[in-house]
Amino acid sequence: MKWRKLNKSQMKIEESAKKAKQDKQPFQESINEMTGNLTADLNLIRKEIGHNSDVTFREFQMGTTGIRIAIIFIDGFADADVINNHILVDFMSASPKETGHPLKNSSLKEYIKNQALSVSGLNEIRTLKDITSGVMFGSIAILVDGLEDVFLVGGAKVKTRNIDEPPTESLVRGPRVGFIENLKDNTALLRRHGKDQNLSIISSQVGERSKKELVIIYMKDIVDPHLLEEVKQRISKIKIDDVHDSSYIEQLIEDNFLSPFPQVQSTERPDRVMGALMEGRVALLLDGSPFALIVPVTFHMLLQSPEDYYERWMAATLIRILRYFSAFISLFVPSLYIAFISFHPGLIPTKLIFSIAATREGVPFPPLIEALIMEVSIEVLREAGLRLPKPIGQSIGIVGGLVIGEAAVQAGIVSPIMVIVVAVTAISSFTLPQYNVGVALRILRFASMLFASVFGLYGVVLFFLLLCSHLVRLKSFGIPYVSPAVSFRLSDWKDFMIRVPLFLMKRRPKLLHPKDSVRKR
Amino acid sequence: MTSSSLDRITSYQAVMFITNFIFGAGILTLPRTTTEKIKTPDSWIAIIVSGLIITLVAVIILKLCQRYPDETFYQFNQKLLGKWIGSLLSLTVICYYIALSAYEVRTMAETTRLFLLQGTPTWAIMMPFLWIGLYLVQGGVNAIARLLEIIFPISVLFFLLVMFLGIELFEVDNLRPVLGSGVKPVLKGVTSSSLSFAGFEILLFIYMFMKEKNKVTKVPLLGVGIPFIFYTMTVVIVIGSISVDVVLSQTWPVLTFIRSFEITGLLFERFDSLILVIWIMQIFATYVIALFIATLGLNQIFSKSTHAFIYSLIPLIYLVSMIPKNINEVFKMADMISNFSLYLFFIMPLVLFIISKVKERKYEKM
Structure with a gap:
């Protein structure tokens, strides 16, 4: 039954497709060229796009010649300055009388192109399709009575915002410009x-x-x-x-x-x-x-910031090492906590384990649940703060971070050490200069916590091996994702953990196989 | 992009292959296995002697490979020995690698059970380990080489650090007398300590993948040299710190040594479980390389390149690794494997080398 139904519906679809094809055939033929008769052409265009409320038709006469002209544009989208100060002014004040005799079509066209119209971008088109698409994309179509060619002038003038410093990648030192939508x-x-x-x-x-x-x-x-x-x-x-x-x-x-x-x-x-x-x-x-x-x-490039090159090399190097360190923290600290507390308390120094055990005394959950509660709630907080307007977002941070954290400890749901672990993790993930890397590490953090809660330290190592196995297999456009860390190449390591002074960076990274490998200085 | 599509490795990565493959579970028992036959503190001399011998064999293997620069052992042994004997030899080698990887995985599971996860069943420890290896090997020789490059510095630096933390236990008296019972016991120990270098034969298979084939003599030298220094140091430090008698009575002498000291004031006080965790990565490297070589062999013998072989090898390795019933049988298995490797990779390359020389002479005469 089902099969039959399917078949029927399929047939229906095929039929309708055929019909559409047949419908299209005459329509396609109707994309005919302009005739040169202004009234007829305008009617044709009106039929096609005239139903749009923002499409404006404006008819006028060319100077004193009496030649009828129509311009078609989208109100607010096409450049009003071009229409008012160029097209209308040019045509209305045009006086092609100097030649003495009435203009023929070809010379009229040449006259408009060469003497009358003072705009830089000018296209001549004939088909209806080109006209409608041109107008729809913000150009101004100029139809001249007696001419088969239609002039397409100018482009869309979009309101753009100013060039500001990008909010997602702010620097202490460096140019304060960011791309815009145009x-x-x-x-x-x-x-x-x-x-x-x-x-x-x-x-x-x-x-x-x-x-x-x-x-x-x-x-x-x-x-x-x-x-x-x-x-x-x-x-x-x-x-x-x-x-x-x-x-x-x-x-x-x-x-x-x-x-x-x-x-x-x-x-x-x-x-x-x-x-x-x-x-x-x-x-x-x-x-x-x-x-x-x-x-x-590569992964390393995602941990770089332009500021690494604007700061002096020692500071830049230290900051890079710090970033790798914090990436490690944000990925592994919760899972190490779980592994040590629930599997290998004997590995921690005795004094520390006593103080941890004392704070965990009232906590009813195993470390994994405890960690999950805190990690999930901090992710929720982060997401909540992100979508709200700035002032409210900040207060969410204070309410969530301080009040809930403190209250959760007081209520005995989580231990204070756990709050420290989660806070350190969250803060270190903010040091990563690219947002999407932080997201990747957030996802993986949960995976590593699960591994740790099943296998302890062995699980953490397994997760590390799995992560490395994935990373070494991954490629971005043919370039290994883990380079330049491996495959080892000394010249590429100059710009890896240690950012050597600029005068020593004479060559471009070889991992990208550049045609011209010497930086010109 | 042209170079990456051909799956080539650099000579540094080839060194990583050799070194990582020689390391493995063996180092945790190394002081005991080398001392068992010697019974004097002279096993470090045996290590040095055997290291030199192994370097020589490795260079011979290199010379053999250089005659067939674009083929692996699986392919060129058919040229030397004929199709049938060659295939048979290849199959034997594949079996050897399956057994080896099974042994590595099982040892890892046993030590993990002993030191980290009491009560977790062996299969549960082995399964994820096997699967991750499966995932990596599908990435091919380049992916493996990169992983080795990541693992090697981490594990080796950490191991060195921990070894030197225990340096205060070291007493030169434990190593004396040097050659107290003469040279004979040392010579007896050379065979067993040579076996700890098993793995250098990897050059037979990875030479084909190497990018630069001009200055390659350093590859076997470095590849064997790094474990050579490392082994000597381990044996000297462990025997020097906990004396021969203790070494002989312990199952995992290296771990015993690390357990015997505590450093207060650091983040961790005891390092035995930690070093084991780090060394799991080395075992993983050995297992993955063995799995890769076995798969490569199957692919080349049947001249097909599919992932089907890897999938079928994983359950096989699991089954083989579950054959020993307890840790003592695992060690027996280790003995069998290493004795087998003695014939397979110490003698066979020499034979093949001679055959190829003879064949070449014949060819020249004709």
Whole structure:
């Protein structure tokens, strides 16, 4: 029965598809070219897009000639300045009489192009489809009576915000600029930041329905051509109707969707993008998204901050080591706590175990439940603070962190040591400069807690081995995710844990196979 | 990207392969196994002598491999011995590696049960360990090499640190008299201490994967040299600290040594369980390499490249590892495996080397 039903419905779908095809056939033929008769053409366009309330038709005459002209644009989307100060002024004051005789079609067109219209971008199109799509994307269509060609002028003028310091990646020292939602502004920012003639910006389109512009940015003489080819290929394989943000692209081009680790770096900072390009990486910018994507990325790069290079080398080195240390803490401290307390109390110094045991006396739960209660509640707090407006978010932090923590200890639900462990863990996870790495470590922390609660220290080691096994298998665009830590290469270690003084960093990281490996200084 | 798709390893990674494969569960019992036959504090001399011999054998293996730079042992032994004998030898080698990895896993489970997880069943300890190895081996030779590079510094530095924390127990008197009963007992011990270096033969299989094949003599030298120094140091420190008699009476002399001192004022006071936890990583490395070599062999003999072999090897390793009933039988198994490796990898490479030389001569005459 079911099968039969399925079959029937399938047939229905096929039928409707056929019908749609038949319907489409005459429609496609109707995308005919403009006739040159203004009234007829306007009617045709009206039929197609006239039902939209924001599409504006404006008809007027060309100077004193009496030639009728119509412009079509979207109110508020098309550049009003171009319409008022250029198109209307130019046409209304045009006086093509100097030639003496009435203008023929061809010379009228040349006259408009060469003498009348004072705008930089001008396209000539004929088909209805081009006109409607052009208007819909913010251009202004100019129809002239007697001309089959339609002029498409200008582009959308979008209200953009100012260039601010990005809130997600603030630095103590360094340029205070971040990308905004407008692609053209972003690429201009990059050009201004990296004054290098080899900076290449090539454009492509993504999205089946809503076509968005995606640009691939790289240094022509540095980037590994294989890498570039790979990036282009993956982008060309994207099949989706709409991309709302560059994070869509990230998820569609990443290597392993099952991995908790981000395999594409996202950033709002032009200086960070420039730094990556100079190393031979490739950046992607999507129109409408302030986040640039950088590929390939390794785990080490995700723990870097641009500030590592702006600070002097000693401070930068110490901060890097600190960051690795805090990554370790945020991943392993709760699980080590569970392992030691519930499996190997004998390994802890005697005095310490006595004080821990004393504080845990009234706690009714095993360490795993205790840790889970606190870890989950701190995740809830974090999520709650994130979505709320800033002043309320802060008070949530105080109420949650201080009051609940204190009260939970007083009530005997958790031990004070546990509160310390959780707080240290949470704070160390904030030191990671990229938000999505912090998220990955948060997920993995729970896994390591489970391992520890089943197998104790042995479980922690198992988890470490599993994590390492995963990391060594993971690749981002052909580059091993664990490099430069391994495979060992001394020149790449100059910029690993220790950030050597800048004058010693003469070569680009070899792990990216750059074409030109010497940094020009 | 071109280089990564071919799955090549650097010579540093090849050294890691050899060193990590020689290390393994053996080091925890090393002072006892080497002293058992000698019964004098001279086992460190035996280690030095056997280390030198092993280095020589390793270099011979290298010379053998250099004749067939793009093939592993499984492939070139068919050229030397004919298809059938070659395949048979390969199968024997595969069995050896299955047994070896089973032994490593079982030892790990036994020590873990003894020191960390009393009461947890052996199978429960072994299962996740086996699965993680399965996951890693699917990543191929590059992934394994990278993991070794991560594991090696962590475990070795930690081991060294702990060894030197106990240096205050060290008394030179425990090592005296040097050669008190003559050279004979030392010579007797050379065989057993050579066996602790079993694993150097890995070069037969990984030479094919190496990127730079020009200056490779340092690979066997370093690969055997690191464990050589490490072993000598361990034996000297352990015997020097807890004397020969104690070493002979203990199952895990290294762990006994580490247990015999306490450092107050540090985060931890006792290190025996900790060193075991760290050393589990080394055992994992040995197990993974053995599993990889066995899979590689099956793939190459049947000239198929599928993951099916790995999946079928895991239950096999589990079954083999469950054969010994108690820890003493595990040690018997270890003896059998190492005696077997003596014939397989000390004598066979020499034979193969001679055969290849002879064949070459013939070829030249013709």
